Amino acid sequence: MSFISVFDVIGPNMVGPSSSHTAGACAIAYLAQKMNNGALKNVTFTLYGSFAKTYRGHGTDRALLGGIMGFSTDDIRIRDSFSIAREQGISFAFIPNDRDTDVHPNTVDIRMENEDGRVMTVRGESTGGGKVRIVRINQVQVDFTGEYNAVIIIQQDKPGVAAHITKCLGDRNVNIAFMRIFRESKGETAYTIVESDGALPADIVPHLMGNPHVHDVMLIQN
Amino acid sequence: MTDFKNAEELLTLCQSRNQPISEIMKRRECDLSEVPMPQVHDRMAKALEIMRQAAFTPLQTPIRSMGGLIGGQAQMLNAHLESGQAVCGSILSRAITYAMAVLEVNSSMGVIVAAPTAGSSGIVPGLLLSLGEAYSFSDGQLIDGLFHAGAIGYLAMRNATVAGAVGGCQAEVGVAAAMAASASVELLGGTPRQSLDAASTVLINMLGLVCDPVGGLVEYPCQNRNAAGVANALAAAEIALSGIRQMISFDEMLDTMYHVGKRIPYELRETALGGCAATPSGCKFCHS
Numbered sequence: 059m060s061f062i063s064v065f066d067v068i069g070p071n072m073v074g075p076s077s078s079h080t081a082g083a084c085a086i087a088y089l090a091q092k093m094n095n096g097a098l099k100n101v102t103f104t105l106y107g108s109f110a111k112t113y114r115g116h117g118t119d120r121a122l123l124g125g126i127m128g129f130s131t132d133d134i135r136i137r138d139s140f141s142i143a144r145e146q147g148i149s150f151a152f153i154p155n156d157r158d159t160d161v162h163p164n165t166v167d168i169r170m171e172n173e174d175g176r177v178m179t180v181r182g183e184s185t186g187g188g189k190v191r192i193v194r195i196n197q198v199q200v201d202f203t204g205e206y207n208a209v210i211i212i213q214q215d216k217p218g219v220a221a222h223i224t225k226c227l228g229d230r231n232v233n234i235a236f237m238r239i240f241r242e243s244k245g246e247t248a249y250t251i252v253e254s255d256g257a258l259p260a261d262i263v264p265h266l267m268g269n270p271h272v273h274d275v276m277l278i279q280n
Numbered sequence: 281m282t283d284f285k286n287a288e289e290l291l292t293l294c295q296s297r298n299q300p301i302s303e304i305m306k307r308r309e310c311d312l313s314e315v316p317m318p319q320v321h322d323r324m325a326k327a328l329e330i331m332r333q334a335a336f337t338p339l340q341t342p343i344r345s346m347g348g349l350i351g352g353q354a355q356m357l358n359a360h361l362e363s364g365q366a367v368c369g370s371i372l373s374r375a376i377t378y379a380m381a382v383l384e385v386n387s388s389m390g391v392i393v394a395a396p397t398a399g400s401s402g403i404v405p406g407l408l409l410s411l412g413e414a415y416s417f418s419d420g421q422l423i424d425g426l427f428h429a430g431a432i433g434y435l436a437m438r439n440a441t442v443a444g445a446v447g448g449c450q451a452e453v454g455v456a457a458a459m460a461a462s463a464s465v466e467l468l469g470g471t472p473r474q475s476l477d478a479a480s481t482v483l484i485n486m487l488g489l490v491c492d493p494v495g496g497l498v499e500y501p502c503q504n505r506n507a508a509g510v511a512n513a514l515a516a517a518e519i520a521l522s523g524i525r526q527m528i529s530f531d532e533m534l535d536t537m538y539h540v541g542k543r544i545p546y547e548l549r550e551t552a553l554g555g556c557a558a559t560p561s562g563c564k565f566c567h568s
Binding site: 061062063064065066067068069070071072073074076077080108111115116117120132134136137144186187188250275 | 305306308309311312320323324326327330345346347385386387388389390391392393395396397398399401405427429430431433434437438442443445447459495496497498499537555
C-alpha cells in the first residue's frame, strides 16, 4: 500500500461536514464516473449502514451527486449538486437500504445509466478519513482504491488476454505496480485492474481494445 | 530516505541532523512521494489558505449548520473579544473563536482541511493562526507549523487511530490538540523533545474522551470540543516551554490512547447512542 502522506493528515481539503460521510462519498462517486465511458442520464444511489441512516445530515447525498458529476472533494459546488444535476438533465435517486446489514457500514451502490442505454453498477466503501475502496463492478467483486493511476479492462475470461494486456503496457513503457484479475466465473466476464506508478498514456486504450476478447477499457488517472 | 515509525525515531533524526520536526516531515514527504519540495510546499500553502478562509469568514458572516444545531458562535465570540471582555486573554480567545468558526464552516458544507479529521478540523488552524497574529509569524513559519502538526498526526494514524468510531473523541480532538501543541512549541522556539512532551501532555489530559455527537451530526458538542482542544493544546505548550518534562513519552501515550479507545463502549464511539447524544436534550435530535 502507499505510505501515509502528510496530506492524509493535513487533508483532505474537503467540503464538510464528515471525511467519511461527505468527502469519502464524493470520492467513491468520483471514481465511479471515471469508470463510466459515456454520457450519464440516470443515476441511483443505494445507501447501506450508517450512510442509509445519516446521509441527509452529512450531505452524503449531495456529495455523491457532486462526485458523479466529476466534482472533487473540495469543490464547493457540492452544496448545490441537486440543482446542477437537474440543469445538466441528470435524473437521480437515493434509496436507503436498511435490510442488508452484511456490508461495510459506509457502503453505497451506484447504478449509472447512460444516454446510449448502457448500465454499470459500482459498489464503494468509505473506509475513514476520506479514504475509499471500490469493491464491486457490476456483479464482480474487485478491490481498488484509486490512489494509483489505473486501467480497468473488461474482458472475456479467455487464454491470452492477460498476455495481451501486459504486452500493450510493456510496449508503452508502463511499469505495473499491481495487477489483478477478478471474474464472475470461469469463461465469463472478467475484470483486470492494473495500477501503475506513473501516468498512463491515453493511447493505451485503443491498443488494449485491439484484442477481440477485450470489451471495454477504462482509464483512471489521478 | 527520511522516514520514521515512532516519536523516538523522529527525535533521534532531529537530534542527529540538528533539524526541527517540521523539516524532517517535509523531507519525508518529498522522499516517499517523489514530489519535489516546491510542489509539496505549495500544496501545504493551499491548505493554509483554506484554513484561513474557514477561520475568518464566520466572524463576519454567521453560517447555519446543515443539521441546524450550530451557527453564529464565532461571531459571538469575536464580538466578546472585541469588546475587551475576553477572560482567556487574546491568544486563547482568538484561537477558540477561529476553532469554532472552522467547525461552523464544516457543518454547513463549506470547504475545510481535515486535520486530522473534519470533526477536529478547527484546532490546528485555530491555534496556529492565533499565534501567528500574536507573534507576527510569516506564512512560511505557519506552513512549517502544519508540516510539524502533520508529523504528530501521522504517528497517531500509523500507531493508533484518528477515527472517533474506533477510539472516541480523544482520537480526533485529542490528536488534533496534540498536533497543535507540538507545532506551537516549535514555532515558539522550543526543542523537538519539548514538542513531543507537549503532544504527550495533551493525550494525558484528554485521555478517554468519548465521541457522542448529538443526532449523529458533526456539530454538537464537536464545535465546543474543538475549543477545549485548543485550550488543552495551549496549556500543554506552556507547560513544555517552561521546561517541565513529562514522565510518559508520546509513543507510550499513543499506545495507551489506542487501547483506552478500544475499551470505550460502542455507544460512546460515534454511534450517537450515549453520552451527550443520549441526554434528554440531545435525544430530541435522535434519529430513530
